[in-house]
Amino acid sequence: MLTEEQRAKMLQCPKGPVDMVLDTDAYNEIDDQFAIAYALRAVKLTVKALYAAPFSNQNSSGPADGMEKSYQEINKLLKLLGEEKPVFRGSVGYLHDEKTPVESEAAEDLCSRAMEYSPEHPLYVAAIGAITNIASALLMQPEIADRVVVVWLGGHAVHYCDNREFNMRQDIAAARVVFGSGVPLVILPCAGVVDCFSTTEHELRAWLSGKNALCDYLVENTVNTANKYARGKVWSRVIWDVTTIAWLLNDGNKFMMDKLIPTPIPEYDFYYAWDIRRPLCRYVYHIRRDALMGDLFFHLVKE
Numbered sequence: 001m002l003t004e005e006q007r008a009k010m011l012q013c014p015k016g017p018v019d020m021v022l023d024t025d026a027y028n029e030i031d032d033q034f035a036i037a038y039a040l041r042a043v044k045l046t047v048k049a050l051y052a053a054p055f056s057n058q059n060s061s062g063p064a065d066g067m068e069k070s071y072q073e074i075n076k077l078l079k080l081l082g083e084e085k086p087v088f089r090g091s092v093g094y095l096h097d098e099k100t101p102v103e104s105e106a107a108e109d110l111c112s113r114a115m116e117y118s119p120e121h122p123l124y125v126a127a128i129g130a131i132t133n134i135a136s137a138l139l140m141q142p143e144i145a146d147r148v149v150v151v152w153l154g155g156h157a158v159h160y161c162d163n164r165e166f167n168m169r170q171d172i173a174a175a176r177v178v179f180g181s182g183v184p185l186v187i188l189p190c191a192g193v194v195d196c197f198s199t200t201e202h203e204l205r206a207w208l209s210g211k212n213a214l215c216d217y218l219v220e221n222t223v224n225t226a227n228k229y230a231r232g233k234v235w236s237r238v239i240w241d242v243t244t245i246a247w248l249l250n251d252g253n254k255f256m257m258d259k260l261i262p263t264p265i266p267e268y269d270f271y272y273a274w275d276i277r278r279p280l281c282r283y284v285y286h287i288r289r290d291a292l293m294g295d296l297f298f299h300l301v302k303e
Helices: 004-010 031-041 063-081 105-113 132-140 141-144 172-180 203-205 213-230 244-247 289-301
Strands: 017-026 045-052 123-127 147-155 186-188 256-262 280-287
Touching: 017 031, 017 105, 031 045, 031 063, 031 213, 031 244, 031 289, 045 063, 045 105, 045 123, 063 213, 105 132, 105 141, 123 244, 132 172, 147 213, 147 244, 186 244, 203 213, 203 256, 203 289, 213 289, 244 256, 244 280, 244 289
Parallel strands: 017 045, 017 123, 123 147, 147 186, 186 280
Antiparallel strands: 256 280
């Protein structure tokens, strides 16, 4: 079990090189692609593996289909980036309860990979989708909770009216497992915090169009998706998932501000419960939108 001193140190933004894995529902919408590219282009970060996460919405027929489409989208992005990385299929469904893991290649890889790390040199797990893969690994091998730091985009701000956020809502049992596991946890809330990190067609075209094949794909994918529901209207798109990667790069609070709070308890009624005796987690409460967007664009256009 971690000491308070070890937990506090692990919950600080890492100052040196970072080893990380990225768990992503990449086909869910347009923001995962930006996050994947950002992670792979940032010199400070070494992406050891990518995991495909399940999702259910209009872009999939169910969690298994969402996971498989995400697996294919990850590989598509890697080709555009000219990168070769291990990619693992994740779970084909969500946790049914808080005791039974959903076994998958992704969960098994995290179990074995995390054992190579320690509280002094943790593996960072950036999770930007339903968190079943991570919860399953923690259930399969609980001792990895002392060897990893989980950075999750999930839930809404603690002051928000409820907690019916997409990642949390479809995978509440898994969220409860992760939040209750004792793993050092960084929370990036969606509505009320990260929802300020939005962009527009004009901004994307001005900064990214024509720079390289990756940038052109990101621009057209975003614009085409937005035009399916908002053609002829004013629109902007939040590229939520980028902020999870940015926390790992947040030296000197240049991209966001955060604080330590007792780890909240996600309830099945989609509200948070509180117990001040719970271990501390790090909670992001403000995004420096322009600074982060500028750094994202810088990394996307460079060859």
